[in-house]
Amino acid sequence: MKGAPIKAAMLNILTSNAACADAFGGQQNAENLLNKMIICNVPNSPWVFRGPAQDSWDAVAANNSGTPGWENASSTFFFDSNGNGIWNGSQYMTFVGNKFANATLGQQETMLFHEMSHPYMGASGGQDTPDSMYSPYGNGALGGGISLLCGTQSLPPPPN
Numbered sequence: 001m002k003g004a005p006i007k008a009a010m011l012n013i014l015t016s017n018a019a020c021a022d023a024f025g026g027q028q029n030a031e032n033l034l035n036k037m038i039i040c041n042v043p044n045s046p047w048v049f050r051g052p053a054q055d056s057w058d059a060v061a062a063n064n065s066g067t068p069g070w071e072n073a074s075s076t077f078f079f080d081s082n083g084n085g086i087w088n089g090s091q092y093m094t095f096v097g098n099k100f101a102n103a104t105l106g107q108q109e110t111m112l113f114h115e116m117s118h119p120y121m122g123a124s125g126g127q128d129t130p131d132s133m134y135s136p137y138g139n140g141a142l143g144g145g146i147s148l149l150c151g152t153q154s155l156p157p158p159p160n
């Protein structure tokens with residue numbers, strides 16, 4: 001699914017699910033985060049500015065090449081203010097790869113809501129720990145925040 005349709009689907013969720021919107025600071029803030037996300041396909045985009053986002057691109061490219069699990073199936077780079085790890089509010093890049101392209105819509109929504117949590121919470125937000133409320137995995141032993149909050153589909157759990 002391309003950027004505009006999936007964003008429309010996510011906007012529908014945010015406008016109908018207050019718990020999901022509240023997880024991103026409420027309706028207005030959540031919509032702002034969604035609007036500022038630039039979804040970049042790896043490696044199929046003809047060209048996108050990578051610059052300091054190269055590590056995020058590389059992580060998704062490695063996942064495309066066989067790194068197991070979904071951790072780097074998507075990856076976000078955002079600009080902070082003076083290296084403090086706090087999002088500066090500008091547009092940010094969310095790279096997605098082959099697993100995203102082949103995922104269900106519900107899984108794609110989970111992945112992108114998870115990625116939204118990176119600029120929202122900043123570099124020290126702990127979103128990637130399994131018991132985070134922003135975790136894209138499971139819905140029980142692994143915490144499974146996004147699917148529970150937003151009614152989306154959780155991702156397969158990470159390999160042991």
Ligand SMILES: [Zn+2]
Pocket residue numbers: 114115118127128
């Ligand atoms: Zn993450």
